Amino acid sequence: MDVHVAFLPQEAGDVRRSVAVVIDVLRATTSILALLERGCAEVVVAPSVDAARRYAAAAPRRVRTAGEEGGLAPEGFEFGNSPAAFARADVAGSRFVIATTNGTRALHAVRGAPAVFAACLRNRTAAARAAADAALHGGYDLTVVCAGWEGRFSLDDAYVAGAVADAVVGHLAGRAACAATDAVLAAQALYRAWPDAVDVFRQTAGGRNVVAIGLEEDLRYCAVRDVSELVPRVGEGLTLLE
Secondary structure, three states, X not given: OEEEEEOOHHHOOOHHHEEXXXXXXXXXXHHHHHHHHOOOOEEEEOOOHHHHHHHHHHOOOOOEEEEOEOOEOOOOOOEOOOHHHHOXXXXXXXXXXXXXXXXXXXXXXXXXXXXXXXXXXXXXXXXXXXXXXXXXXXXXXXEEEEOOEOOEOOHHHHHHHHHHHHHHHHHHOOOOOOEEOHHHHHHHHHHHHOOOHHHHHHHOHHHHHHHHOOOHHHHHHHOOOOOOOOXXXXXXXXXXXX
């Protein structure tokens, strides 16, 4: 099995033969995890804010809106994109549509993959195991896909990609032949060299933006490792809007 890290969605290439693990740690994939952990019935991922608005307006049943533009909730949206806020919210049984600048677009970018998972630090080991097992079962490769920051390399996503890739390689050891690309080695080296995730996040463009808009608690929430066994997967409570 080939294991690869794509530091931007466009670097993922043809994903039709590769299980995809998408990371937007600050904050979309962490938010999706928080919503589903709180009992949200479904999270619909929209490719844009306008698409989310249209979907919510046309839905026959109530759909709650979440997302961000410039880090803050778009006009008329019930929620922004704060995983710490979702972790406190009463969302059990609700259906949500979410649209963000980077993460939800990255999920759409790999929609052709045989399986698509959403990962962050909070579920990194569980996500790595689920994705590796899906790849093994189907005879696929595995690609960890970073959402990036407005079309550019994102240190926070690359750092978490290293954490996930590290867990993938560890899970496959002794079970299957694993060929890791140079991108995997680079991401692993970054993760292993920098033990304090909050320190990493504070220095990134995305992290600085989160602090600037007054949501520093999200950095601390997103920096916690391996506290969740839930792994959002497209087709299982996580839906990509057509």
